[in-house]
Every structure is written in C-alpha cells, then in structure tokens.
Amino acid sequence: MHRFLGLRCWIEDMTMTNNWLYTGTVAHKRIGKAANAFNYPALFLCFPLSARTQLANPLFGYNRFNVFSFYDRDYGNGVDASTWIRNLLVDHQLSSICDGEVWLQTQPRIFGYAFNPVSFWYCHDSQQQLRAVLCEVNNTFGERHCYLLTAQEHGVIDSQTDLQCQKIFHVSPFFAVEGEYHFRFYQHQDKRTVSINYWLEQQLQLKTVVTGTAMPLTATNILKTVAQLGWATVLVVLRIHWQALKLWRKGATFYRKPTPPHLETSL
Template structure:
C-alpha cells in the first residue's frame, strides 16, 4: 500500500443493506485513518494527539492487547506462522478518537511483505458489549492478495442481536490512488444476508483539514453507538428475529 506522505485522513461513507426478511438499508458519513504503524508517532499535530488527549487522537490502548500496536500485530503474525511472509510495513485503518471517545466496530490491519505486496489482513471487530475478536485473512494459497481479491472466514463472534453467530464473511479491499473501499458480504447457508461498503477519500492529516472535518462531520465518531442502537430499534420494529448474545469465542484470533 502506497499513499502520499501523511495523506492518512479519510472521509467518505458507510453503507449497510440487510437482505431477505426485515430488509433494511442506511448510510452514514464515515471518518477514518489509514497510516503505517512505523510512522504512527508522526500522527501528532496541534489538533491530533498520539497516545494523548486532543480534539482528534489515536491511542494504542484502543487496539490489540492495549500495548505497543506494532509489537502486538507482529506477535499475532508470528503465532499464525506468517512472520516471514508478512515481514514488511503494516498499515492500520481505524477511526480516531474525537474529544477522547471512539467506538470502532471494525479496524483493519494491512500486513505487507518487504516488496510492498499485501499478504494478510486482520479484521479487528468490537461489539457494544466490550468484547472483541480478530479475523486473520490470507489468500487461499497464502500468496499475494490482489486488489479486490475475495477473502473469506467463518463468523465466530457476536455483533448484532438480529443475526446468529454462523455463516461466512467475504471481504474485498480496493485501493485506487487516493480512494479506499472495503466491501463485506455476510452469507448464511450460501445466501447473502448483509452487505456493507465503506469508502473513503484521502486528505492530508493537517490541522486545517481536521478543522474542515470537524465542521462537516463534527460528532461522527461520537454518534457511532447511538446510530447502532437507532438502527437496531428500526430492525426490531420491522420484526427482525432477536438472538441472545452467546459467550465469546475462546480464541481471540481466528483464521
């Protein structure tokens, strides 16, 4: 992944469409970062804090086991036997804190080899119960992951009370110049039941750009949990089947 120096701020939208019974769709503005872990200290500017409070900020405590982010992802790769395969730069796509708060439904860790080719992606998923799980994705032959290639994994972690913990996720990651797109399809019994698309356009991570984002999207990260519960209420009113939350999986990372 190559991105112009410090064009690590993205604005765009997230779109969800539920298919079948209780069909439903919505879209919201999106704000996220995508930056190389080796340069994470360079996130800091007068309006953006690195491991410290600011108007916007990134805290390593919000990810993995809460310690050094790069050390954690390297350990994850090593335990999966991918340390030599994905021995290059790791980029993290995630939402920043705003006014000290963030809830990240999913963050993506893009793990490259030394030639700059993408070899693995970790989807780090959080739910509103304070639980988290990671899906470690690779190509079927552990080869290079091409732009838009489909990566699959079994669903093992509770996210929404209106879907059970079964089925499969199908991910696609697209990078076109300064535009980033993530597509996720959730299948049950071979049929798509949910489609999600996250898109973003990169912009410089500078104080003037952050002020523009604040004016345009103000409370976007603060509203994530509110919007999740609002959409859940709409699904309940449409008669979507409610599923109680099961115990989380024993493994923190699955592949």
C-alpha cells in the first residue's frame, strides 16, 4: 500500500505543473447550400516538444503503447518530431525567427488509436512570442499536407492576427479543393481556441472552432478523461462519415478526390 501511494504521489508531483491536457469541443457550421452544424466533445494535448520525453509515466507512453501515448512516427517524416519541425523551419528560412520553443497541439493515441484531422505546431521566438504555426492536416484517405502560416513580414502572431492560406489539399468530398482558409489562434490563461474559416469566391462556406480548457497531465486526470471522453477519439472517423452521409442526403455537391499536392508543405 505504501509503495502504491508513493508511486501515485510521484506521478502527481512530476506532472502537477504541466497543464498540457485539454478537454473541450470541436464545432463545425456549414453555411449556404446543404447547411449543417454539429458540436462534439474533444480532448487534446498541447505541450512543448523539448519536454515530450517528460510525458511518459505509468499511464502515458512516449513511443510505446499505453492508455495515452505519443509516437514520433505519427508526425512529419515519421522519424523524430522535433528534428523534423526544426528542419522544416530551416527549409523555409524561419529558423532564425523561430528560435524558441515549439509547442504541439494534437490528440494523443488512446489505447493505441488516434486519428488527427489536424495538429498545430506553434513555433515561438526566443522571447516566447508566436511567430509561425504549422497546420499538419490528415484526411481519411491516409494522405497528409502541411500549411505553414506566418504573419505579414513575419511579425508576431496574436489573437487579432488573421492568418491565411490557399486550400490545396482534399479533406471533404463536399467541398472543392479551392478557396482559402483564415485562421486565428487564441490563448487566455488555461483556455485555448483555434478558429478556422473556409472562404470560396468571397463567400464564407464553413466555420470551425476547436476550444479546450487545460488541466494538469496527471494519472488521475488521464483516467478521468478516458472514462469521460475516450470514446470521442475512437468515434472521430465514424463521425466524419456520418456527417458526410447527412450532407449527401441534403444534396451537397460531391467532388471526387483529386491527386494530392506534390509539395509536403505550402504557404
């Protein structure tokens, strides 16, 4: 019993100040033809890459199976997440600006399973100011593409900064691969929000909001989160197909999947 209590205290002490676990919602609202909206519970992590080995505890595996786990192979080139993002910043002449910490917002694997529609890499300068965001997007066809976002003249990114990029990657069969995304990122105390608006021909087509409230990444919170929301991660792909069926029944225009872009990353 004493050993068990001691182990539990060790787990809690090691993670008590690391507010890296978020629970919240993901909301979509399609506007215009075949209007549709939904709001689902969600969970995600947001943590500094330099501390990713500290994620490991008896309930969290780093590159190994556990209740929660994080695998480098799920991101980038599938080798080492930190090395990959640093090399990408070098390739796009951003390494001198983004010379601080990189934080990753993503869903953990739960009992070995996860599907991440999008993960966000927050790249900071040495003064802890946000200077670039990489959006790593996955579709249900096993394809991946990254959008690299920066402010005008590579300035500091804050909650008022509207970050834009051209859509060149197929995600939904009910939207064409054209138009543009507008992103905004908000963080206030323990709350984090990502807003994504999809525009086509100067008309707003889709609004997406991901929001979450942070809590310490402790063994206790992992167990509570799995009990309350673990099923939400497992149902991600099923829900994508369910919403697609609803759009088809509403008469939304269907677009066949085009050839994916040859570039891994676009600006």
